[in-house]
Each structure stands twice: as C-alpha cells, then as structure tokens.
Amino acid sequence: MEARRSKRFLVTLLPLLLLGSVAVATEDEALVAGVFSPPRAAPEFSLRGSDGKELNLGRFRGKVVILEFGFTSCPDVCPTTLVALAEAHKKLGPEADQLQVVYVTVDPERDDVARLREYLAAFDPTFVGGTGTAEELAAVRRSYGVAANKTTTGDGYTFAHSSYTCLIDRTGSLRALMPYGHSSDDYVHDVRILLKQ
C-alpha cells in the first residue's frame, strides 16, 4: 500500500519536475542580444560575394548567420566587432562551421570584391563580404533598417553607420540584434542558443 502510494506520488511529481526544469532552461537561455517578437524572415538580397560567388542568405540556410554592415576604412566600430566575431568563431570549436559571418559594405566606391576579401581574411578567412551598386546596397540597408550617412572629411570621406549586428537563425529568421561593444563570449552564448533551436 505504502509502495503504491509513493509510486503514485512519483508519477505525479516527475512530470511537474520536468515541466519546471524546462521552464527554468527556457528562462536561462535568453539571448544577450535584443530580440524580435515575433521574428520575421530576414530580408533576402543578392550581392557580389568576396568569395567570387553570388552572395545571398539562401546559401547559408541551416547555419546561423551574423550580418554586419560597415566599410573597410572604418577606424573603430568594424574592426572591433570583427575581432570579437573572429574570436567567437574560434571559441565555437567544432560548432564553428555552423556559423557564417557576412559583412556587407556601405562603401561600394572603395570596397570592391578584392578589397573585401583581403580585409576580411585578416580577421577570419571564412568571413564573406558583399558589395554591389550604391542602389543595391542602399536597398539592403533599408530592408534591415540600417543607417549609413556619408560625411566628408579633410582628405576624403567617411561613414557614420549603424553599429549593431543582425543574428539570423538556421531557418532564415531575423531573430535579434547585438548592439556594438559586446564580447566574443556574448556572441558564442547567443550563437549556441540559436544553434540548439
């Protein structure tokens, strides 16, 4: 009688414990980045890739994509973020091949395919850059809500551009934005969560 009662108690308790642990796990697995609710499909684009192929998101379906907008002459924001992303890529270890970093230029005048390839290789040879005409690139930026304002300097020009990166999951949904300044550990944390889903 006593054994049957404790068995019934366990049968009732176990699902509750399981539900509780799932709830805790979900709460623990919050992204560090800013999250969209509900997520929308990441806008598709077609650009010239630094790897010599057409650059579009469809190529990387099944991987987590981190999309950054910038320009190779950027003095601070782009190199800082690309260093963090390169570190994150290394830290992912065996999961690294499931992450693709895509860097779309806002400066088509200076950033051609060759320059993008050389620039990105200094951070991580797996990173892929994208360029196109000024109109094509502006359309991509508009679809992501990214700003890039060209300003003249003494000896040329520069850009003030949005500094966050876009996190796109394996299914091609735009899930989150990581503000500038986050560490490689934060990227690893969020990529691992997206890879599990």
Add this chain to the structure above:
Amino acid sequence: MIELHPSRRAWILVVLASFGLGLTAWAALTPIRLDSREKIFEIPKGTWARRMAGQPVEILPDHIRLTLGLRDVLVLENRDDVPQIFGPTLMMPGQSFRLPFAQASTYAFACTAHASGQMTILVEPFPATPWARLRWRVRELFEPKRS
C-alpha cells in the same frame, strides 16, 4: 490669519523636519524594488497616418535613461499598421523588440523618429550607495512618465 503660539510653531517645524529627514533616510537606505525591469515605448496605431497628415508626433525622447539591475531592458513596440524605423531597427506592424543592457555606457542609435536622426540611451550603474538611491528616487519622481 491664525496666530500660532511660538512653542506650537516650533513643534510643527520639528515634526515637519523629522518627517523630511525620515523620508530622506527611507529613500536613501531602503533597497529599490520594481515590478518590472522593462522601459516600454510604443508606436500607437495611426501614428503614420497622423505624421502623413502633418501632425507632429513625438514618441521617443531624444535621451532614454536606464539603470542597470533596476530598469535595464528597453522594449519597443510597433502597434501601427505600417513598418517603422523605431530606435535602432526596422519593426514590422505588431512586432516588438526587447533589448537588455548589461553594461553601463552611452549608446547612440540611428533613429528616423527624431529630427536629429539619433537616439541616445544612457545606461547608468546600479545605485548601490544611499546617495545614489536617493538621487535615483528623486529623479524617478520628477521624470515625465512615458509608456
């Protein structure tokens, strides 16, 4: 005009001063507890139509102040019928964006909702000292409530 006896006036002053001191001590020493860490800003339905009709629409302040550990999650909600560039990003109708902050700093975002084209988010450290708690409470009292 009512004339008060000097001793009674003194008593009233003592009571008021004690009350003020007590309130200040409470504000400085009592830990701050909030129901939510979110600061919510919403684009209401019809905003785009009002803007198109030439009406001034101010939803987001130029500067948003957040406090680590207390109110450190910015929530943007687009309740309008059209996509909007809201704060740092493009948001679809019915979509919300929840951005937690973990570092005290000043963050600048491009934002078409502002004439300056920029929105600044100031994330301040957790008010750990009595003086910081007092300042935080006083500022909360006088800050205009949005959302």
